[in-house]
Amino acid sequence: RLLMELEDYLEQRQDYLLRNGRSSVPYLFVDRNGAPYTPGGVWAMIDRLLREIDAQKRHRGPHILRHTFATRQLQAGIPPAVVKAWMGHGDLGVLFSVYEHVVGNPGGVRPLA
DSSP, X not given: OHHHHHHHHHHHHHHHHHHTTOOOOSOSSBOXXXXXXXXXXXXXXXXXXXXXXXXXXXXXXXXHHHHHHHHHHHHTTOOHHHHHHHHTOSSHHHHXXXXXXXXXXXXXXXXXX
């Protein structure tokens, strides 16, 4: 499904760029001018989206999505070593220190039988 979504996005992006005088761009995600998103632009988009859904978080930038992803994976019982690899942490100690609140909860990380 992801492949189909990306192909659809690329087709729509290309049509839009062609209609606006741009033939191609070397970036996957671009703004209306075909330029790559800036870190500040991404932060602003995610902050705006989280405000629109009234997310009750003190910090509303892109990092909250990363944190939510890892938390949900651990709560679903995904092995910590797998989540560690996905998150790019060097060792499990880092993962456990950041997600200690999940590990300590009854519904959190549990060893696979």
